[in-house]
Amino acid sequence: MSYSPAHWRRVGEETRRMVAEVPLYRDRPEPPADPTAVDRWLAQMPAVGKRELRRGFPKSLVREHQDLGAAMRAEIVTLLATSGTTADRLQVIWEWSWWDPQEREAMRLNARIAAAMGSRDYREAVLTTPACGAGTCHFGSQTAAERSIDGILFFNESADPTHWTANDAERMLREWREFAPRGVEADPAYLAIIAREAIARGTKLPPPQFITLTYETTTRAMRRDIARAFDAPMYQLYGATEAGVLFMECEHGRLHPNERHSHVDLVPMRGRAPLARVLVTTLGRPWMPLLRYDVGDVVRVAETRDCACGLRSDGPLLERVEGRLGDCEEVDGETVTPLMLDDAIHAELGPNSTLVQWQLAADTLLVVDPGDAQSAERAAAAVGALLKRRLRGERVAAIAPEASGKYRLVKR
Numbered sequence: 001m002s003y004s005p006a007h008w009r010r011v012g013e014e015t016r017r018m019v020a021e022v023p024l025y026r027d028r029p030e031p032p033a034d035p036t037a038v039d040r041w042l043a044q045m046p047a048v049g050k051r052e053l054r055r056g057f058p059k060s061l062v063r064e065h066q067d068l069g070a071a072m073r074a075e076i077v078t079l080l081a082t083s084g085t086t087a088d089r090l091q092v093i094w095e096w097s098w099w100d101p102q103e104r105e106a107m108r109l110n111a112r113i114a115a116a117m118g119s120r121d122y123r124e125a126v127l128t129t130p131a132c133g134a135g136t137c138h139f140g141s142q143t144a145a146e147r148s149i150d151g152i153l154f155f156n157e158s159a160d161p162t163h164w165t166a167n168d169a170e171r172m173l174r175e176w177r178e179f180a181p182r183g184v185e186a187d188p189a190y191l192a193i194i195a196r197e198a199i200a201r202g203t204k205l206p207p208p209q210f211i212t213l214t215y216e217t218t219t220r221a222m223r224r225d226i227a228r229a230f231d232a233p234m235y236q237l238y239g240a241t242e243a244g245v246l247f248m249e250c251e252h253g254r255l256h257p258n259e260r261h262s263h264v265d266l267v268p269m270r271g272r273a274p275l276a277r278v279l280v281t282t283l284g285r286p287w288m289p290l291l292r293y294d295v296g297d298v299v300r301v302a303e304t305r306d307c308a309c310g311l312r313s314d315g316p317l318l319e320r321v322e323g324r325l326g327d328c329e330e331v332d333g334e335t336v337t338p339l340m341l342d343d344a345i346h347a348e349l350g351p352n353s354t355l356v357q358w359q360l361a362a363d364t365l366l367v368v369d370p371g372d373a374q375s376a377e378r379a380a381a382a383v384g385a386l387l388k389r390r391l392r393g394e395r396v397a398a399i400a401p402e403a404s405g406k407y408r409l410v411k412r
C-alpha cells in the first residue's frame with residue numbers, strides 16, 4: 001500500500017458516498033470501513049470508460065439529492081462537450097467553482113508557478129481551441145475584452161490553426177505584446193505555431209514567467225520551437241475536462257499528483273518500460289464524481305517518489321505523458337507509445353532537425369519539414385524499425401487537425 005492512511009480514509013469516505021448516491025455506481029459493493037482495506041476493494045472495482053459515462057448521461061451521474069435542472073438554472077453547473085475526437089467526445093457536468101480551485105491548486109504544486117501567481121501583477125492568457133478554454137466559447141470575432149474572463153485573456157477564436165490568416169496571427173501577436181501575460185496556458189501545437197509566426201516575423205514577444213502545456217501531447221518539435229520564441233520555462237499540466245487536473249510538472253521535470261482532488265491508480269502496461277494506464281477516482285467533487293475512470297492515456301511512471309523540488313507526494317510521480325492509449329501499438333509484447341515514435345524520429349534526424357510536425361496515418365508517416373526534403377523517408381524508416389513494419393514516408397505541406405481542433409499523432 002503506497003498512500004498514507006489519511007488518504008485511504010478519504011478515498012473510502014468519498015467512494016462510499018458515490019456508491020450510495022450515484023446511479024452509475026449503485027451496483028458496486030460498499031467500500032470497507034477499514035481504511036487499510038480500501039486499496040484492495042478499489043482494485044476490484046471495474047474501470048469506467050467513456051462509454052459508461054455516456055450511457056444514461058446525465059441522470060446516471062447525478063447524486064440522488066441533487067437537482068441538475070435547478071443547478072443549471074442557477075448557473076452552478078453547465079453541460080459541456082469535451083474537445084476530443086468524435087469517438088472520444090464526451091458530455092460533462094461541469095462546475096466552474098470546482099474546476100478553478102483544483103486547477104489553481106495543481107498549478108501551485110510547482111514552486112515557480114506558485115511564486116508567479118502570488119505576485120500582484122499576475123495575469124494569464126490561454127491559447128487553445130476556442131471551444132475548450134475554461135468551458136467558455138470564443139468562436140467568431142470578439143474584442144480582447146470580450147475574450148477575457150476573471151482577468152484571463154483567451155487569444156484564439158477559430159478552431160483550426162491551419163486556417164489562421166496573416167491577420168489572425170498579427171492580432172494574437174499584438175495582443176500578446178500588449179497584454180504581456182505573466183502565465184500562459186497553451187495547447188503545445190497552437191503555441192508552437194504562434195512561436196514560428198513570431199520568429200518568421202522577427203516579432204519579439206515579452207516572455208511570460210512560465211508556460212503550462214496541456215490539452216494534447218507535446219512533441220519535441222513543438223517544444224523546440226516554443227523554446228526558440230520564448231525564454232520561459234515550460235511545464236506539463238496533465239488533466240482532462242471530465243476528470244480535472246491530475247498531475248502537474250514541477251521545476252525538476254517530474255509530474256506530481258494533484259492528490260487533494262483525485263486518487264489515481266496506475267495500471268501497468270505490457271512491456272519493460274514503466275508505462276501505465278490512468279484510472280481516476282475524484283475527491284471532493286460534488287457533481288459528476290468519477291470512480292475508477294479510465295482517462296484513456298498512457299503515462300511513464302517515475303522510479304521514485306523523491307524529487308529534488310522537495311515536494312512530498314503521497315502517490316507516485318510521473319516522468320511524462322506518453323499519449324493516448326488508442327494510439328499505442330503492441331510490438332512483441334512491448335507497448336510502443338506516440339512519444340516513443342517521436343523519440344525515434346528525433347534520434348534519427350538529430351538535434352538540427354527542421355521537422356515541425358508528423359502524423360502516422362496507417363502505413364504512411366506524414367512529415368511537415370520545410371527545410372529538409374529527405375527527412376520523411378528517414379523518419380519513416382526509424383518509426384518502421386520500432387513498429388517492425390514497413391512504412392512509407394511522405395513529405396506534406398501541412399497536417400490538418402481533427403474537427404475538434406486537436407491534432408492527432410496517430411490515425412488508424
Ligand SMILES: [Zn+2]
Pocket residue numbers: 250251252253254256307308309310311
Ligand atoms: Zn518535484
